[in-house]
Amino acid sequence: MGLGTILFALSGLGLGNSTRCDAVIQGLHQLGYEIDLFTSGNGERYFAKDPRVRHLHRTEPLDYSATVFSPYLRNVGKLKKLLKQHRYEAVVMDSEYSIALLKRSFSGLVFGINNSDALVSLRLLRLPRSHFLHAAVELVDFLFHATVSDYVLSPRFSPQPKWKGNRLQVPPVVRDAEKNVTQRRTKTQPLRIAIVSGGSRYASRFDGIEELAKWKSIKVDVLGRTERSHGNLSYHPFTRSVETVKRADILVVNAGFSSLSEAVIYRKPCITIPLAGHAEQWANAAFIARHGLGIVATEEGWLAAVREMVRDLKSYRAAHDRFAASGSGAEIITTTIHEKLRQRLQRSSAGSGLDSLRG
Numbered sequence: 001m002g003l004g005t006i007l008f009a010l011s012g013l014g015l016g017n018s019t020r021c022d023a024v025i026q027g028l029h030q031l032g033y034e035i036d037l038f039t040s041g042n043g044e045r046y047f048a049k050d051p052r053v054r055h056l057h058r059t060e061p062l063d064y065s066a067t068v069f070s071p072y073l074r075n076v077g078k079l080k081k082l083l084k085q086h087r088y089e090a091v092v093m094d095s096e097y098s099i100a101l102l103k104r105s106f107s108g109l110v111f112g113i114n115n116s117d118a119l120v121s122l123r124l125l126r127l128p129r130s131h132f133l134h135a136a137v138e139l140v141d142f143l144f145h146a147t148v149s150d151y152v153l154s155p156r157f158s159p160q161p162k163w164k165g166n167r168l169q170v171p172p173v174v175r176d177a178e179k180n181v182t183q184r185r186t187k188t189q190p191l192r193i194a195i196v197s198g199g200s201r202y203a204s205r206f207d208g209i210e211e212l213a214k215w216k217s218i219k220v221d222v223l224g225r226t227e228r229s230h231g232n233l234s235y236h237p238f239t240r241s242v243e244t245v246k247r248a249d250i251l252v253v254n255a256g257f258s259s260l261s262e263a264v265i266y267r268k269p270c271i272t273i274p275l276a277g278h279a280e281q282w283a284n285a286a287f288i289a290r291h292g293l294g295i296v297a298t299e300e301g302w303l304a305a306v307r308e309m310v311r312d313l314k315s316y317r318a319a320h321d322r323f324a325a326s327g328s329g330a331e332i333i334t335t336t337i338h339e340k341l342r343q344r345l346q347r348s349s350a351g352s353g354l355d356s357l358r359g
Contacts, residue, residue: 004089004341005034005054007082011095012041012061014203015224016258020113020155020173020330021094022240025052027334036086038079038096046240057082059096076101089341093149100148109344111337112149115257116142117167118156119280131279138279151340153333155257157264157287158325161332168336170329172261175242177327190219190232193306194248196259197224204254204273208303209233221248242266250309251294252302255281260288265327269316270294271305292319 006028010017018039025035029052037043037053040061047053059078060071079098083106091099091106094113103110119138127135145152145167152167159169193212197203203224213220213233221244226237236244245251245262251270253259257280263270272294274281288294293316297305309316 002034003032003338005036005086006337007036007038007086007088007091009038009079009091009093009096009098010043012039012043012045012059013063013095014256015042015046016256017094017096017113018043018046019175020258020261021092022046023173023175023177023330024092024113024333024337027330028337031334031338033089033338036082036088038082038098045238059098072098090337092337097144097148100144103148109150109340110148111340112145112152113155113173113333114141114145114149114152115154115156116145116280117152117154117164117169119283127279128282130277131282134277135279151336153336155261155329157261158323168332170332171326172265173329173333174258174262174265174327177265177330190217191250191310192219192221192248193250193252194244195220195222195252196245196254197222204275204299204302206252206273206302207299212303212306249313250306252306255285255288255296257284260284261329263288264293264320264323264325267317267320269309269313269320271297271302271309273297273299273302291323292316293323 008021008025010021029035034054035052037047037056038059039047040059044056044058047056057078059075062068062071075098080102083102088108090109090111092111092113093099099106099110116138119135120142150166154167154169155173156169157172159171162169195206195209197206209220209222212218213231218232220233221236222234223236223239223244225235227235229235242262245268246266248268251263251268253263253270253272255272255274260270260272270288270293272285272288274285274296285296289296295305295309
């Protein structure tokens with residue numbers, strides 16, 4: 001007998017929301033829940049024809065422009081119809097906020113996967129001034145989840161699971177964490193460098209890839225780009241697989257939390273290129289550098305950073321081995337959602353029993 005249906009509402013702007021929800025969806029599906037999706041763009045592409053997903057409902061894509069309000073309201077209207085048509089036990093949102101205007105009329109639980117508290121907990125004065133605007137956005141995000149979500153599930157790079165009010169801090173959430181085997185090349189194999197361009201239109205272009213591919217004993221994989229592969233340079237326009245990341249010796253990525261979570265869990269030294277003015281990515285990259293797990297670079301200087309890392313790769317690998325992050329975040333989130341839904345059902349059953357006695 002099924003345990004009910006859960007709706008995942010997630011942003012399709014980049015791929016990070018999809019990859020971490022993938023791991024949670026896997027756990028809930030194995031427990032016996034049916035899964036519906038409410039997403040757009042990269043989320044729609046990522047989960048297309050996924051056998052674990054019962055229904056995929058397309059939303060209008062949102063970005064950070066001044067025209068966001070109209071498509072947001074249309075998405076609220078679409079979600080309102082869905083909530084009337086289906087009996088969802090819960091909505092799990094990851095950077096998709098349509099449930100906000102419907103919370104009072106929704107009888108299920110709302111879970112938010114969101115770690116804005118990590119940035120809010122930093123002292124504002126530690127941020128560069130150019131990041132203040134985005135930090136304000138993160139503060140609004142934090143307050144939103146504190147008021148709209150019944151429970152907030154906050155992935156961090158290295159916490160022990162810990163409740164703070166309605167917010168549970170958990171270790172990183174990554175795909176295939178239970179299958180993680182750190183893959184490292186032998187002396188006879190070429191050095192593999194994976195450049196993760198990401199799914200967002202804001203991602204870095206990584207100019208200089210052709211120059212990198214000319215280096216001796218190098219194999220370069222570029223994820224998220226459509227150019228033609230040649231020689232030791234391979235382009236992968238779109239893939240759900242994490243095997244390319246697992247095979248890499250060095251990752252070159254923007255500093256999104258999901259990408260860096262996979263770097264930390266799979267113990268991959270990384271070159272991080274935070275997006276300009278993006279406070280969260282700045283904080284993520286600073287964490288990686290502070291623990292010796294990678295180098296912070298710019299779009300102009302990333303190639304020089306790769307050279308530096310190749311010269312001292314052993315020390316970065318040793319830092320990852322010492323850090324030894326836990327990949328149990330998805331399992332903890334899955335268990336938490338299941339337990340909270342079970343507790344709610346038990347309270348509801350107890351209340352129905354008391355009503356029948358009174359009658």
